Amino acid sequence: MRFFNTLTRQIDDFKPIDQNEVKIYTCGPTVYDFAHIGNFTAYVYWDLLVRTLQLNGYRVKRVMNLTDVGHLTSDSDEGQDKMEKSAKKQQKTVWQIAEFFTDDFLRHFRGLNCTEPVAIAKATDYIFEDLQMIKTLTEKGYAYTTTDGIYYDTSKFPRYADFGHLDLKGLEAGARVDFNAQKRHLSDFALWKFIAKHEDHAMQWPLPDDIKDLLDFTAINQKDLATDETGAILGYPGWHIECSCIIHSLLGETIDIHTGGIDHIPVHHTNEIAQSEAAFGKILANYWLHNNFITIDGAKISKSKGNILTFYDLEQKGYNYMDYRMWVLQGHFSSERNFSWENLAAAHQLLTKWRNFAALRWQVKSPNLIEGPVRLGQAARSAEHEMMVGDFTNPILEGVNNNLTSAQTIAKIDELMPKIYQNPNNPRSDEAACNGGLSASKALDFWQFIDDLLGLNLLNSTPNLQDEAYNLIKDREAARTSKNWQLSDQLRDQITETYGVVLRDTDDGTIWEYK
């Protein structure tokens, strides 16, 4: 497998640390508002990554976080906490806001059929670990205090600019003058924020004495800071520390793959690297995959443009999660992509076409239809004229292994589709394997492979018809043969209404398809 790796800015061959298990961390959402469809492209791309690794034989251990504290309206530690701001606006507690938008996010995440990570970790469950890491960084000389928090001194980490190819001098020169003047360098970032006495911040934790004692508070007027009944200074974690801590707690010191949005490169991921590598002295991740942004009708998605679309909007227009998933998979994680309703309609059409190919498996007559799966790659030719499932699936997997190029792979699958059954022009044929296609049981393995890879749920969404439906189809064929058109039409309409399928009369007989 090979991926475009932000760390090296090139496509690198993938070599896992442990041959048996690949460790992945995905930066998840800040749960303060409804996510829009653009936010979800990332989760589909990274799900394709997980599925591709699994089909290559790896066990995948993936962790994702949910940010429910500490993400300020500006990524440079200025402005309000997004969670607190949303809670005030909606007159709810921050905890209610977190719960509501976490549920909403996970409903869509699961609706999109994204493989469940082994852990979905909330930032607020890792406060103890955050403080421990801050202590380590303070002991190692990386932290200092300002009136509003504990900051990381980026000048102490010589490789700070490397990951994001940052021009720190240029940034300093162009900086706004009102920027937090107490910061030693523009790129320094908050590990922990203090709460000012007048500030209303519901999420708060005391700063333990053993950390406070390590820091210099001489220039800080502690009377202006909120404290608890024991006199401990109250505060909350900075945005970046949660990811470093969750990774360290659940996955260890060096992981294989870290994913996120391209907007995370210059600040969030740069800071994660600075914290983790300074604290633990190990590389944080060997491969970094970043997803690009989508636009809607050519415009950046933004509240002010009023062009935000959610899954509720898609649903209102009759589209479902799998239509959107197909649309995402027709793109590539590192390319910017434009969403339009026409493109979504095209993705829906393609999906319907594939579902009908999948539904043909019920109409290929074979006594061996439901037999155990053929192991991919181990399939040997059983007869000269019969194709094996690996003949179809191996080139598909090779395609996605090359930097997750699902768009090209989808085009390839679409080309192969009419060839997979033994006799594509006569799906009800009883003939033995011939014509370079797959026998019915192997066709089932093919569909299982496509579902495992792309997660489009083709098999589950195309169940067989009940016996009564088949009897009605036979009755209708009999009516057609005897040229009783009225009865034939009436039965066809009845079948469509009752079973939600349409009948198509082919030269070789009648087949049914999903609408």
Ligand code: AMP
């Ligand atoms: P936001 O809630 O706007 O801060 O977005 C959360 C994350 O979603 C960002 O950090 C981005 O990585 C990602 N994101 C935001 N907008 C888009 C978009 N239009 N397309 C793809 N990803 C996006």
Ligand code: ZN
């Ligand atoms: Zn993160």
